Amino acid sequence: MNHLQEDLEIFLNQQKKEQTLRTLNPISNSKIIDFSTNDYLGLSKHPKLIATLQKETSKLGIGSTGSRLLSGDHKIFHQLEEEIAQFKQKEAGLILNSGYQANVGLIPALCSNDTTIFYDRLCHASLIDGILLSRSPSFRFKHNDLMHLETLLKKNRSKFKKACIITESIFSMDGDQALLKELVSLKKKYDCWMMVDEAHATGIYGKTGAGLIEELGLSNQIELILGTFSKALGSFGAYIATTQMIKKYLINTCRSFIYSTSLPLPIIAVNRESLKIIQQEPFRRSELLKNANFLRESLKKIGLTILGNSQIIPILIGDNQKTIDLSKKLLEKKFRIPPIRYPTVPKNTARLRISVSYLHSMKQLKNVIEQISKLTAKLE
Numbered sequence: 001m002n003h004l005q006e007d008l009e010i011f012l013n014q015q016k017k018e019q020t021l022r023t024l025n026p027i028s029n030s031k032i033i034d035f036s037t038n039d040y041l042g043l044s045k046h047p048k049l050i051a052t053l054q055k056e057t058s059k060l061g062i063g064s065t066g067s068r069l070l071s072g073d074h075k076i077f078h079q080l081e082e083e084i085a086q087f088k089q090k091e092a093g094l095i096l097n098s099g100y101q102a103n104v105g106l107i108p109a110l111c112s113n114d115t116t117i118f119y120d121r122l123c124h125a126s127l128i129d130g131i132l133l134s135r136s137p138s139f140r141f142k143h144n145d146l147m148h149l150e151t152l153l154k155k156n157r158s159k160f161k162k163a164c165i166i167t168e169s170i171f172s173m174d175g176d177q178a179l180l181k182e183l184v185s186l187k188k189k190y191d192c193w194m195m196v197d198e199a200h201a202t203g204i205y206g207k208t209g210a211g212l213i214e215e216l217g218l219s220n221q222i223e224l225i226l227g228t229f230s231k232a233l234g235s236f237g238a239y240i241a242t243t244q245m246i247k248k249y250l251i252n253t254c255r256s257f258i259y260s261t262s263l264p265l266p267i268i269a270v271n272r273e274s275l276k277i278i279q280q281e282p283f284r285r286s287e288l289l290k291n292a293n294f295l296r297e298s299l300k301k302i303g304l305t306i307l308g309n310s311q312i313i314p315i316l317i318g319d320n321q322k323t324i325d326l327s328k329k330l331l332e333k334k335f336r337i338p339p340i341r342y343p344t345v346p347k348n349t350a351r352l353r354i355s356v357s358y359l360h361s362m363k364q365l366k367n368v369i370e371q372i373s374k375l376t377a378k379l380e
């Protein structure tokens, strides 16, 4: 064994010892009730989307054959981008291949060493990676802590020509909401621009399902809105909604946009259809939020520590081993609820993370509450 392998083995053994080793576990048992999915509205198996994919694949083929700047552009991308702009109430939309690629591309494109970034501590890994890649001076504020943010702004804003505030709207691991209105006030007071990642809010919040920004009426206050097709929209890909100028600039500078083959055309067709369904079938999101409220309130009544107030319901356990054991036992009872551990969340805040779906029945919800109640009663 060479030294590379030896080091890797040491690392993996350590992960195992600390109960943080990650392994892949393909979903195989269809009898399992899945509480780990991002398919919040059940659209990943929507008959209209499946039919669209089949029809458009026969018509358009599969691969887009190149980057958008070479052979991979097509009218359908522009149609979807216009629809996104309308949906998000912004001037322009730009499609990127995934949320991860979007964040690691656009932050370095827009920020460099003359821009300082203020970001919430619980921002998604893709945002953090984008910030690191940008090499901008950055300041992390405590989660949803406006006082901390303002202290950082007071102390540091004036040292830099430009500044931006970055946050998610619904936080993926805590399931709570950013204080967007208050962040917008601070952004104005300290002359920053703002970027919000709506990956978990799109399709679920707002009158037309556009997200929390729509719900709070803040579309024209936020320069850059990111969303994905990969969560509530049940498909794949991501987009940003922004000004025409920023879009033009990103087409010229965003490396993950320029140097990657664009998404398959039939997927773009599916994304257009999915966007329509979100707007035509609002009952999906209202049912989902009703389900989530019921589950959250019932778990609180049992005496568990529940974070957040969205379709993402984390049950705080704390200890890695206890969290893993609970997840395993729930799986034996046919409920998939993943354990979330460091480094995805801070140490000693391991949790079971439930994501609720429109497709869960009341009976399934009641059954899972009963099981969680039984299993956590034995904890100490």
Ligand SMILES: *Cc1c(COP(=O)(O)O)cnc(C)c1O
Pocket (backbone or CB within 6 Å): 097, 098, 099, 100, 101, 103, 124, 126, 168, 172, 197, 199, 200, 228, 229, 230, 237, 238
């Ligand atoms: C899931 C997620 C992403 C990544 O999106 P993908 O399309 O899956 O790459 C980015 N940001 C946030 C907040 C997310 O939850």
